[in-house]
Amino acid sequence: MLSREAILDHLPRLRRYARALTGDRFAADDLVQDTLERALSRWTLLRPGSNPQVWLLTLMHNVFINHRRADARRLERGTGDGELPEIGVRADQDDGLALRDLGAALYRLSEEHRAVLLLVAVEEMSYQQVAKILDVPLGTVMSRLTRARQRLGRLLAGEEDTLVKLEVVK
């Protein structure tokens, strides 16, 4: 049984993944909040011995898909509002710029590809865990991962335009 306190321990990682996936601070915390509500209403369904992080990320993906359906406009754009995590703390200019490029390139990937890449590279989930979280076959995980890395590599090498067109809000 997962205690409330034990769920608190997962919050920083859930927030990291949600922010990376959506690219939007507020949408990410909304996603985390809805995931938590779902987790609390179903936590008796967490089988003993299963990995709570995998379970929480699975719930988050279901919520994420629901959010996307509910917000067709965001879906059309395929990205959040383009806000990147605050990396201003780093004054090394080149480093900051390189990370910005990476952020921009990441949101050029489809959400499906981005999710697999982030789960593997940032959340360090096994391929089997990713298949479970996304409810897709292992082969699909591998092909998405392969394509995500290829495309990210091309974008970062400047072989594709990384500029995300952002609307100017006045």
Next chain:
Amino acid sequence: MIRPAEEDFHAYADGALTEIERQHVETWLAAHPEDAALVKGWRDQGVALHRLFDPILAEAVPERLTRTVMGDEGKGWRVAAALGWLSLGVLVGYGLRGVGPDRASTLATLVHPAAIAHAAFVPEVRHPVEVGAEQEGHLVQWLSKRLGTPVLAPNLKPAGFQLLGGRLLPGEGAPAAQFMYQDGAGRRVTLYVRKGVADSKETAFRFAQEKNVSVFYWVDGQAGYALSGELPRQELMVLADAAYRDLERQDAK
């Protein structure tokens, strides 16, 4: 030799191969620089993604999220959260009753963030640090520049702990540095360093406990240090003492 499948290259980059498979891929890569560059590129992507998103782990969790989790059981937590003290299920607030404003400030700006950062990064398997110990010179130089004060990584080898590396973290009002160490049994301790801790009188070691994480902290001149670990208090004390002494020694050079 047959070229490994594309998927094996990815599994290699992600540490998902058995030892035999790993050796097979490694042998191939040693003889095929183009494939090796490909794999290195993916690993570099992973490192960069961590650099981009890991700072989120050290952010204070918004109160609405902790409130959602704790529900009605969490009244005490909620008060603490509203004061901005709470994250990660850790309640330093209880320790604040009856202490002066300087100490409270040290707890808030040094000890609490140190414990959060410890809990956030110690479980990271592949990327526990931003810059590894093999680049210690660069690491120390970089962190000193970013913190605006000379930062040194104490040598804890005599006490059985090897430096893994460090990272830069956003802190309360100023950036902070975290060094991570590991012993032969895989236990990890972290040293959190920041400048501008208010309590300049406080040079003695002090102890704080946040959930499972024990913290010894001290202030030396402008810099505050907090050594965190899930170790018995006495053992952590010995390490804190070793860190303090080695910093003094390095500083004297």
